[in-house]
Amino acid sequence: MGSFVSRITGSLAFLLYALNTLFWVCPILAISLFKLIPIQIMRTVCTYLIDFSASSWISVNGIIENIFHPIKINVECDNPLSPKEWYMVIANHQSWVDILILQRILNHRIPFLKFFLKQELIFVPVLGLAWWALDFPFMKRYSPSQLRKKPKLRGKDIEITKKACAKFKTKPVSVMNFVEGTRFHSSKHEKQASPFTHLLKPKAGGMAFALSAMGEYIHKLVDVTIYYPEGSPTYWEYISGKVKHVNVHISVTDIDDKMRGDYTKDRQFKIDFQAQLNTIWKQKDQQLITMVQQEKQNKEVQ
Numbered sequence: 001m002g003s004f005v006s007r008i009t010g011s012l013a014f015l016l017y018a019l020n021t022l023f024w025v026c027p028i029l030a031i032s033l034f035k036l037i038p039i040q041i042m043r044t045v046c047t048y049l050i051d052f053s054a055s056s057w058i059s060v061n062g063i064i065e066n067i068f069h070p071i072k073i074n075v076e077c078d079n080p081l082s083p084k085e086w087y088m089v090i091a092n093h094q095s096w097v098d099i100l101i102l103q104r105i106l107n108h109r110i111p112f113l114k115f116f117l118k119q120e121l122i123f124v125p126v127l128g129l130a131w132w133a134l135d136f137p138f139m140k141r142y143s144p145s146q147l148r149k150k151p152k153l154r155g156k157d158i159e160i161t162k163k164a165c166a167k168f169k170t171k172p173v174s175v176m177n178f179v180e181g182t183r184f185h186s187s188k189h190e191k192q193a194s195p196f197t198h199l200l201k202p203k204a205g206g207m208a209f210a211l212s213a214m215g216e217y218i219h220k221l222v223d224v225t226i227y228y229p230e231g232s233p234t235y236w237e238y239i240s241g242k243v244k245h246v247n248v249h250i251s252v253t254d255i256d257d258k259m260r261g262d263y264t265k266d267r268q269f270k271i272d273f274q275a276q277l278n279t280i281w282k283q284k285d286q287q288l289i290t291m292v293q294q295e296k297q298n299k300e301v302q
Contacts, residue, residue, distance in 0.1 A: 010240030013068040017061060017239070024057035025130045032133035044170045047135070051112045051171075054134055058107045065104070069241035073105060079252035081109045086172050086217045088210065088255065089113060091224035092199055092284060093178040094232040101226055101246055102176070110222065111172040116206055137164030137175075139206065165213035175218065177207050179277065184232070198288040202281045204274045208263035211255065223251040225284050227291040247291050251283075 028050050035046040065071065081087075087110055091102060102113060112134070119138045122128040132138070139160060168175065180200040182188065194201050211218060227247045237243060259276060261269035 006240040006242060009068050010236055013064060013239040016064045016068070020057065020060045020064065021126065021130075024053050024060075025126055028053050028057075028130055028133050035133075040170070047167075047171055050133060054112050055107055058103045061100075062104055062107070069239055069243070071238075071243055072245040073101065073248060074245065075105050075248045075250065077250040077252065081106075081222070081250075081252065083108060083111055084172050085110065085220055086168075086214070087111070087174040087220050087222045088207065088214075088218050089174050089176045089222040089224065090179050090207065090280075091176075092184065092226060092288070093180050093182065094184045094226065094228065096183075096235050097228075097233050097238045097243070098178075098226055100238065101248065102224060105248055105250075106174070106222075106224075111174045113174045113176045114168065115176045116178075116210075135164070135167050162209065162213040165210050168214060169217055174222070175210050175214070177210065179203055179207055179281075196281060196285040198292075199281055199285050202277045204270070204277045205263060207277065208259075208261075208270075208273050211260055212263065219255050221251075221253050221255050223253070223280060223284065225249040225251075225287045225291070227288055227295075229295045247295070249287050249291065 031046050031049050031053070035043050035050075037043070089102075089106070089110075091098060099115070106113060114134065114136055115131075116137050116139055117131060122132055122138050124131075137160070165175065179202040181203045182200070184198070184200055188200055192201050225248065227249075228243070229245060229247065230243060233243045256276070259273060261273070263270050263273060
């Protein structure tokens with residue numbers, strides 16, 4: 001009986017999420033056409049309208065979630081957040097559900113999240129166009145073999161990052177980056193020989209390029225740690241009500257000027273930046289260890 005109910009719940013939730021997406025994508029795409037007009041004030045107004053529509057999209061998703069699959073999200077944040085600030089947001093990555101959790105807890109608390117996406121995702125039906133309209137940076141990574149065959153490609157990803165981030169200087173923005181580069185899995189963890197207990201090794205490039213491109217605009221780092229006590233869920237498990245609670249810790253700190261520099265040409269800066277990110281990741285790993293221990297203690301008390 002429970003399985004039947006969860007299937008009905010998930011199906012209804014998915015239908016409503018799809019309808020809500022189509023409802024908001026239409027004005028987002030329509031407004032984005034006016035952004036093509038090369039008048040800065042026009043583009044700025046359109047950006048505000050598009051971000052408002054996107055935030056409303058997330059808000060309605062939250063209402064659907066509360067009705068069909070309510071989830072208790074325990075959030076700890078060590079410093080205040082503001083929708084009028086520019087932020088670099090990083091988080092551990094375990095599931096596509098991470099994005100839904102991040103949108104849920106940060107919507108209206110900080111500017112609308114702009115995710116770094118793989119270039120291939122622009123071809124996702126409906127959503128790809130919406131992400132393009134929302135100015136999500138689409139990244140194309142080149143393998144070492146591709147770079148050897150075509151040396152001219154070297155640095156192209158940096159140019160794309162800087163060009164994308166240049167659009168974020170006209171209004172407050174939150175640039176989101178999953179610095180692990182992929183979702184956590186035990187096999188990936190083992191293959192990497194990761195020194196962290198609950199995390200993959202962080203990749204510094206995308207974050208360093210974004211900070212360089214944004215210059216003095218981004219000076220706050222929002223470090224989000226997500227822990228699923230019941231195990232990392234799939235999207236279907238999430239919308240069908242199988243996820244009961246999620247624990248989230250948010251750390252807000254100033255971005256040190258030492259984290260700004262030329263990541264491609266300054267070798268010492270590259271080494272130092274990676275070291276600073278590794279330090280942040282060690283703290284995040286310890287945070288996850290603490291969250292796991294606290295959850296075990298809570299279960300023992302119950």
